[in-house]
Amino acid sequence: MESYNPSEDPGPAFCVGHHEHNRLISVTSEVIQQVHESNYDMMTVPITTSHFHSRVLGLLSNYLATLQSPSYDSIGTMATTQNTRPLVIPPLSKTDSYLTPNDATSQLVGVTSSWIDLCSPDPLIADLSRQVLMLEVAYAAFCGIGYLLIPGPKLHHGALHSEGVIYYARAVQDALKLGPYIQFHIWLQMVDNPEAEFDTMGDLAPLARAEYLEPDEGVSLKVDPFGTWDAWDAIRKTCKYHTRLFVALAMPKQLPSLYVQSRWHSEPVHLLTIDASSFLKNQKGYPVLAKSHQALIAKMMRLRTAPWILLCGVGPIPGLEGIEGSGVGQSQLSGSDYPSLSQANKKHNDPTPHLSYIRNLQQRQPPRTAIERFGVGYQDYLQAPLQPLTVNLESITYEVFEKDPIKYEWYEKAITKALRDWADQKKPTSHPDGKVILAVVGAGRGPLVTRALKASAEAGVEIDIWAVEKNQNAFVLLQRHNETIWDGKVTLVQSDMRSWKGPLVRRQQTKGAQEPVGDTLGIEDSLLYSPKKGANDPGRASESRGLGVTHTHVDIIVSELLGSFADNELSPECLDGVNDLINPTHGISIPASYSAHFTPVSAPKLHADVVHQTVSNPAAPETPYVVMLHAIDFLSTADSPTGVESSSSNNGNRASTPSASFTATEFPTPNVQTAWSFSHPNLHIPPQSPMQSTISNAHNVRQTRLSFPAQNRGACHGLAGYFETVLYGDVELSTNPVTMDAKSANMISWFPIYFPLKTPLNVPENGEIIVTMYRQTDDRKVWYEWMVEVYALERTSTSSAKATPAAGNSRVGSPSVDGLKAKDNGAKPNSRAGYRRVRVGISDLHSSIKDGCLM
Numbered sequence: 001m002e003s004y005n006p007s008e009d010p011g012p013a014f015c016v017g018h019h020e021h022n023r024l025i026s027v028t029s030e031v032i033q034q035v036h037e038s039n040y041d042m043m044t045v046p047i048t049t050s051h052f053h054s055r056v057l058g059l060l061s062n063y064l065a066t067l068q069s070p071s072y073d074s075i076g077t078m079a080t081t082q083n084t085r086p087l088v089i090p091p092l093s094k095t096d097s098y099l100t101p102n103d104a105t106s107q108l109v110g111v112t113s114s115w116i117d118l119c120s121p122d123p124l125i126a127d128l129s130r131q132v133l134m135l136e137v138a139y140a141a142f143c144g145i146g147y148l149l150i151p152g153p154k155l156h157h158g159a160l161h162s163e164g165v166i167y168y169a170r171a172v173q174d175a176l177k178l179g180p181y182i183q184f185h186i187w188l189q190m191v192d193n194p195e196a197e198f199d200t201m202g203d204l205a206p207l208a209r210a211e212y213l214e215p216d217e218g219v220s221l222k223v224d225p226f227g228t229w230d231a232w233d234a235i236r237k238t239c240k241y242h243t244r245l246f247v248a249l250a251m252p253k254q255l256p257s258l259y260v261q262s263r264w265h266s267e268p269v270h271l272l273t274i275d276a277s278s279f280l281k282n283q284k285g286y287p288v289l290a291k292s293h294q295a296l297i298a299k300m301m302r303l304r305t306a307p308w309i310l311l312c313g314v315g316p317i318p319g320l321e322g323i324e325g326s327g328v329g330q331s332q333l334s335g336s337d338y339p340s341l342s343q344a345n346k347k348h349n350d351p352t353p354h355l356s357y358i359r360n361l362q363q364r365q366p367p368r369t370a371i372e373r374f375g376v377g378y379q380d381y382l383q384a385p386l387q388p389l390t391v392n393l394e395s396i397t398y399e400v401f402e403k404d405p406i407k408y409e410w411y412e413k414a415i416t417k418a419l420r421d422w423a424d425q426k427k428p429t430s431h432p433d434g435k436v437i438l439a440v441v442g443a444g445r446g447p448l449v450t451r452a453l454k455a456s457a458e459a460g461v462e463i464d465i466w467a468v469e470k471n472q473n474a475f476v477l478l479q480r481h482n483e484t485i486w487d488g489k490v491t492l493v494q495s496d497m498r499s500w501k502g503p504l505v506r507r508q509q510t511k512g513a514q515e516p517v518g519d520t521l522g523i524e525d526s527l528l529y530s531p532k533k534g535a536n537d538p539g540r541a542s543e544s545r546g547l548g549v550t551h552t553h554v555d556i557i558v559s560e561l562l563g564s565f566a567d568n569e570l571s572p573e574c575l576d577g578v579n580d581l582i583n584p585t586h587g588i589s590i591p592a593s594y595s596a597h598f599t600p601v602s603a604p605k606l607h608a609d610v611v612h613q614t615v616s617n618p619a620a621p622e623t624p625y626v627v628m629l630h631a632i633d634f635l636s637t638a639d640s641p642t643g644v645e646s647s648s649s650n651n652g653n654r655a656s657t658p659s660a661s662f663t664a665t666e667f668p669t670p671n672v673q674t675a676w677s678f679s680h681p682n683l684h685i686p687p688q689s690p691m692q693s694t695i696s697n698a699h700n701v702r703q704t705r706l707s708f709p710a711q712n713r714g715a716c717h718g719l720a721g722y723f724e725t726v727l728y729g730d731v732e733l734s735t736n737p738v739t740m741d742a743k744s745a746n747m748i749s750w751f752p753i754y755f756p757l758k759t760p761l762n763v764p765e766n767g768e769i770i771v772t773m774y775r776q777t778d779d780r781k782v783w784y785e786w787m788v789e790v791y792a793l794e795r796t797s798t799s800s801a802k803a804t805p806a807a808g809n810s811r812v813g814s815p816s817v818d819g820l821k822a823k824d825n826g827a828k829p830n831s832r833a834g835y836r837r838v839r840v841g842i843s844d845l846h847s848s849i850k851d852g853c854l855m
C-alpha cells in the first residue's frame with residue numbers, strides 16, 4: 001500500500017455561506033466578490049421584498065373585511081371545501097423582488113418567505129401561502145437560482161398538531177415541477193419544540209379564522225424529538241423521494257439526543273444552518289461551538305455529499321454593512337451570556353469571528369481513516385456483488401483486494417499459529433516425508449501463497465504448498481510468480497477446486513524421503529485428468545498413471561471465498577467440493593467458520609436509488625447490493641446514549657462513523673444479530689444419493705427469524721448485512737460494526753451488504769421489527785429471500801415494566817461464531833410481559849432468485 005501521511009490529508013472542504021434574515025440588496029458580481037473576499041463561499045438572498053409582504057397583507061386584509069363568515073353546506077363540508085371566493089395574488093412587480101438574473105445568481109441560495117403558512121387549517125391562509133410560494137419559486141427559476149431554502153412546515157395551530165403537513169408536502173411537490181432545475185432545501189429544526197414555534201409580526205398564521213381552529217384546551221405540549229423528522233418523512237414520501245429535495249437542518253444551541261442526531265445524519269442534509277445564538281463564548285469571549293456540535297459537524301462532513309454550512313445572524317458581511325438589512329441577527333447576539341458583535345470585534349479585531357471559527361474547525365478535522373480513503377466515491381453507492389465463481393475476476397479487482405492492510409496480515413498470523421500448533425502437537429502429516437501439506441484454494445494472483453510461505457518460515461515448519469485457481473488468466477500470473485518470487489516451491493493446479501483430486505506425492509519408497517513433488521515448472525499435471533465428482537477420494541491413496549505417485553490429503557486448506565454476507569460468494573459450496581480432501585483426523589480449514597449478520601436500517605438515499613433503478617430494472621428491489629454504508633440510521637440499538645455530551649460510556653463504533661471521530665459523542669451501537677453460520681471441514685455433509693445425477697446442496701440451506709426492538713419511530717428501508725469469520729483460533733475478521741474494531745480494525749476488503757425493501761415500512765415508537773430470512777438453493781444456484789414485519793406494542797396491563805419495553809428487551813451485540821450453538825436466536829413472539837404485539841406493517845417477500853449465484 002502507498003505510504004500515507006495523515007498530516008498531508010486535506011480533510012473535508014467546508015463550503016460556508018452567510019444568511020441575513022432581512023437582506024435588502026440587489027446581488028451583483030461586486031457583492032459576490034465582497035462575499036468571497038470575506039472568506040465566505042456563498043450567500044442567501046430573499047426572493048421577495050418586504051414590499052411584496054405588505055402587498056399580500058393588504059390584499060388579505062381588504063379581502064377579509066368584505067368576506068362573510070363561511071357557512072356549512074347541507075352536509076357540513078365546510079372543512080373540506082374552501083368555501084370562500086378565491087383570492088388571487090397579482091404577479092410580482094419590480095418592487096416585489098431585488099433579484100435580477102445576472103452572473104451572480106449561480107452563487108446564491110434563494111430563500112422563500114417565512115411569513116406564509118402552508119399548513120394553516122384556514123383554507124384561505126393556506127391557499128394564499130401556496131400562491132406566494134409558487135410566485136417565488138417561478139421567479140427564482142426564471143432568474144436561474146439553483147438552490148432554494150424553504151422554511152419548514154408550521155406544526156402547531158392551537159390544539160391542532162401536524163395536521164397541515166400534507167398541504168405543505170403537496171405545495172412542495174408543485175414547486176418541484178415549477179422549478180425543474182432548482183434544488184429545494186426544506187429548513188427544519190432538529191426536534192419539534194412547540195415553544196420555539198412562535199409567530200412574528202406580519203406572519204399569516206395568526207390570521208387564520210377562529211372557526212377553522214380547534215379550541216386550545218390548554219394542554220401543555222411536549223417536545224417531540226422525532227416530530228420534525230416525522231414531518232420531513234411525510235414531505236419526502238409525498239414527493240416520492242425526489243432527487244432534488246433535501247433538508248436544511250438548523251443546529252440548536254442544545255443538541256438533541258444522539259438518536260435524533262443519528263437520524264438526521266442518515267437524511268439528505270445538504271445545508272447545516274448555525275445561528276449566532278448556537279455559539280458559546282470561550283474564555284476570551286470568542287465564539288466557539290460546543291464539543292457535541294463539533295462532533296456532529298465532523299460526522300456530517302464525512303458524508304458522500306457534505307452539507308454546506310450557513311451562518312445565520314452573525315452580522316453583516318464586511319464591506320456590505322452599509323447596504324445590508326436591518327441586522328435582525330445582530331440583535332440576537334446580545335443575549336445575556338453572549339458578547340455583542342461590536343464587543344467581540346473590538347476585542348479580536350476580527351470582523352467575522354464566527355466564520356473564522358468555522359474555518360479553524362475545518363483545519364482541525366481528523367484525518368480520514370484507511371477505509372474512508374479507500375472508499376472515496378463509494379459511500380452509499382449501490383454495487384452488484386461479485387460472482388467470482390462464475391465470472392473470472394480482472395487483475396485490477398485482485399489488485400484492489402491486495403491493498404487491504406489487515407486481511408493478509410491476519411491470514412499470515414492464522415497460518416503461522418496453525419503450523420506451530422501442528423508441530424507442537426506432533427500431529428502426523430499427509431506427506432510421506434513429514435511436511436505439512438498446505439493448499440491455497442482460489443489463489444487468485446497468489447497473495448495468500450506468499451503469506452503461507454512466510455508463515456512457514458516464521459513458524460519453522462516445512463510445508464508442501466499447492467495453489468489451486470480456476471481463473472485461467474490469474475493462473476498465468478501464478479506461474480510467473482512461482483518462477484520469480486516463490487522459487488518454484490509451489491505446485492500450481494489450474495482447476496475448479498471442486499474437481500481437484502488432491503495433492504500428488506511420490507509413493508513412499510524409503511522412509512524419510514525428502515524429495516519434493518512436481519516437475520521443474522511446478523505445475524501439477526492433474527489438470528489433464530477429466531474430473532469426475534465422487535471419484536475424488538484421496539483416502540484411497542490412488543496411484544496416478546503408474547508414475548509412482550499417489551493422491552493424498554491436504555493438512556491445511558486456506559481459502560478466501562467470502563462475500564459481504566459471508567456465504568454469498570458461495571464459499572460453502574466451493575469448500576464442500578474439497579471437504580473430502582482435508583486430512584480426516586487433523587485437517588484444518590482457514591477459515592474455520594464464518595457467520596452472516598444483519599440489522600434493520602433507515603437508508604433514505606439507498607431507497608431513493610433503488611426506486612430510481614427500478615424504472616429500468618424491475619428486479620432492483622430484489623437484489624442484495626454491496627454498499628459502503630454511510631447515510632444510514634440503525635433502527636434497533638443496543639444501548640441508550642443520553643444525548644447532549646453525556647454519552648461517553650458508549651464505546652461502540654458505528655460502521656458509518658470513522659473511529660477517528662469524537663468518541664464521547666458516538667452514535668448508538670447497533671443491535672446486529674447473527675443470521676447463520678458455516679464451519680469447515682464439514683463433518684455433517686449427508687451422503688449423496690446414488691439415484692441423483694446432481695449433487696444435493698440442501699445442507700447449505702439456512703433460515704432465520706430475528707426480532708429487533710426499535711426504541712424510536714422511523715422508516716425501515718432495508719437491512720444492513722455483515723460477516724464475521726474465525727480464521728484460526730483467536731484470529732478473526734469482522735465487518736460487523738459492533739466487533740470490527742476489536743477483531744480487524746481498518747480492514748477494507750469488504751463493504752457491507754444491503755437488502756432493500758420495495759416499500760419502506762414505518763416503525764412506531766417502542767416497536768418491534770421482525771425479519772425472516774432464507775438462504776435458498778435449487779442445487780444449481782443460491783439466492784436469498786427476506787421479509788420484514790413491524791409490530792406495535794400495546795399495553796395489556798398496568799403492572800408491566802417501568803422501562804420502555806423496547807429498551808428492556810434489546811439484544812446486545814452479536815455473539816462470535818463459537819458462541820452460536822448455545823444461543824437461541826429465533827424471534828420469540830409475545831415475549832414482553834404486559835404487552836401485546838399488534839402487526840402494523842409487513843413487506844413483500846423479496847427474493848433474489850433471478851440474480852442468484854450460480855454454483
Ligand SMILES: C[S@@+](CC[C@H](N)C(=O)[O-])C[C@H]1O[C@@H](n2cnc3c(N)ncnc32)[C@H](O)[C@@H]1O
Pocket residue numbers: 388389392393398401402441442443444445446447448468469470471474495496497498559560561562574
Ligand atoms: C476473493 S478471490 C481471493 C483471491 C486471493 N486468494 C486473495 O485473497 O487475494 C477468490 C478467488 O477464488 C477463485 N475461485 C472461486 N471459486 C473457485 C473454485 N470453485 N475453484 C477454484 N478457484 C475458485 C476465484 O477465481 C478468485 O481468484
